[in-house]
Amino acid sequence: MIVATWNVNSIRQRGENLVAWLRERQPDIVCLQETKTQDESFPREPLEALGYNVAVHGQKTFNGVAILSKLPFDEVTARLPGDEADDHARFLEAVVSTKTGALRVASIYLPNGNPTNTDKYPYKLKWMDRLFKYTRERLALEEPLVLAGDYNAIPSGADVHNPELWVNDALFLPTTRAKFRALTNLGLTDAIRAVSDEGGLYTFWDYQAGAWQKNNGIRIDHLLLSPPAADRLVTAGIDKHVRSWEKPSDHVPAWIELALEAR
DNA sequence: ATGGCCAATATGATTGGA
Numbered sequence: 001m002i003v004a005t006w007n008v009n010s011i012r013q014r015g016e017n018l019v020a021w022l023r024e025r026q027p028d029i030v031c032l033q034e035t036k037t038q039d040e041s042f043p044r045e046p047l048e049a050l051g052y053n054v055a056v057h058g059q060k061t062f063n064g065v066a067i068l069s070k071l072p073f074d075e076v077t078a079r080l081p082g083d084e085a086d087d088h089a090r091f092l093e094a095v096v097s098t099k100t101g102a103l104r105v106a107s108i109y110l111p112n113g114n115p116t117n118t119d120k121y122p123y124k125l126k127w128m129d130r131l132f133k134y135t136r137e138r139l140a141l142e143e144p145l146v147l148a149g150d151y152n153a154i155p156s157g158a159d160v161h162n163p164e165l166w167v168n169d170a171l172f173l174p175t176t177r178a179k180f181r182a183l184t185n186l187g188l189t190d191a192i193r194a195v196s197d198e199g200g201l202y203t204f205w206d207y208q209a210g211a212w213q214k215n216n217g218i219r220i221d222h223l224l225l226s227p228p229a230a231d232r233l234v235t236a237g238i239d240k241h242v243r244s245w246e247k248p249s250d251h252v253p254a255w256i257e258l259a260l261e262a263r
Numbered sequence: 264a265t266g267g268c269c270a271a272t273a274t275g276a277t278t279g280g281a
Contacts, residue, residue, distance in 0.1 A: 009280085010270055034280085036271070061271050062279070112281060152281075171281065206281065207268035218281080250269080250281080 001098070001262070002027040003105060004255035005148035005221055007204075011035040011042060011066070017245055019046055025239060027255060028070045028262070029096070031107030031148040035064030042066065059089040065107040065149070071096040071262050082130035090127070097263040103229075104138065108149030113170030121170050124152070128179040135186055138226070144260065145226035147188065150251065152220055153180040155190065158199050159219035171220060189230035191223040191256045192238065203238055204251045212243055221254050232259040 004027040008014040011032065022030070035042065035058050044054045051070055057078040058064035067076070073094050080091035090109040095102050110131070113124030131147075138145055154172045157163045166172035184190060192201060202217025211217065225233060234257040242252045 013270070034270095112279085114279095114281065166281095169281075204281070208281095209267055211268095220281080 001029070001258045001260045002255055003029045003031075003146050003148060003223065003258060004253050005031040005033070005107070005150075005223060006253040007033040007109070007150040007221060007249060007251035009034050009036070009249040009251065011064070012037055013247065014249055015043055015046060017242065017247065017249070019050065020245070021239065021242055021253060022047075022050055022052075025253065025255060029105055030068040031105065032066040032068070033064070033107060033109040033150045035066050036062060037064060055092060055094055057089050057092040059087070063089045063109060065089060065092045065109050067092055067094045067105060067107050069094065069096055071098075074102070080127070080130050081134055083126070086127075098144075098260045099263050100260065102143055103260060104141075104143050104145045106145075106147050106149070108147055108151065110149065110151045110153065112152045113176065116168070116170050116173065124170060125175065125179060128176075128183070132179070132183055132186070135183060135188070139187055142228060143226065144229035144232060144258070146229055146256070147224040148222070150220060151180065151222050153177065153222075154218050154220055155180055155193075155222075159201070161200070161202065161214075161216045161218070165216075166218070171218065184224060187227055188224040189227075189233070191225055191230075191233060191236040192219070192254060194230065194233060195236045201238060202240070203254055205243055207250050221251055223254060223256050225256070229258065233257075234259050
């Protein structure tokens with residue numbers, strides 16, 4: 001079973017690329033971020049035509065997450081607990097059934113946090129604290145769990161082409177990295193790092209300043225696995241070539257293969 | 264080679280992204 005994540009930077013602008021990539025990678029479950037549209041205007045039909053069930057949690061203009069699944073949804077829950085006043089559409093969780101039991105998947109769009117001298121950075125840090133608490137509770141279930149999405153966090157200097165450019169950025173500040181580390185230290189496996197120690201593994205290249213042409217990338221889209229999911233990890237990868245397509249997102253898909261089968 | 268983008272919005276300038 002393949003589980004993937006992709007920040008598409010507008011689902012309405014990325015329809016052709018998304019369908020082309022789905023045909024190529026053949027994922028069973030896909031977590032999408034930055035869909036940037038309300039649920040009633042989410043283009044479900046071309047995805048349903050490919051055999052996907054579609055769960056959406058969007059809002060006007062910004063943010064927005066979704067999950068596509070060839071397996072039927074047993075449960076779908078929007079919103080990360082811990083702040084009723086938070087109205088950003090950044091979190092969607094689904095449960096599907098496999099031959100060996102439930103698989104839980106969450107699509108995560110963690111706040112960017114820039115500029116750091118505004119309330120955006122404290123909002124990011126509080127969101128990371130909420131994700132920590134949610135994860136600690138979910139791990140107690142001892143289920144296969146995949147937390148997949150755009151974390152807006154560069155875990156280490158090995159995950160950025162030019163670290164000096166990012167030292168004062170909300171994605172790379174020591175506090176951001178410490179909170180990301182605290183999250184994984186709960187017992188989550190960073191799937192890409194579980195299969196490769198290589199540098200130069202990036203998932204985002206800015207549209208500006210020739211970042212793609214210079215390979216000035218960062219790795220901020222992650223699939224974090226609970227121990228029962230990590231035990232089933234076969235391989236993982238990043239579909240870098242998608243960044244060179246016409247009309248690309250600034251992010252590319254990342255994916256894992258799990259030794260799990262649909263029920 | 265110093266800069267260079269893209270998307271949404273009652274849109275033609277502003278906001279947000281990373």
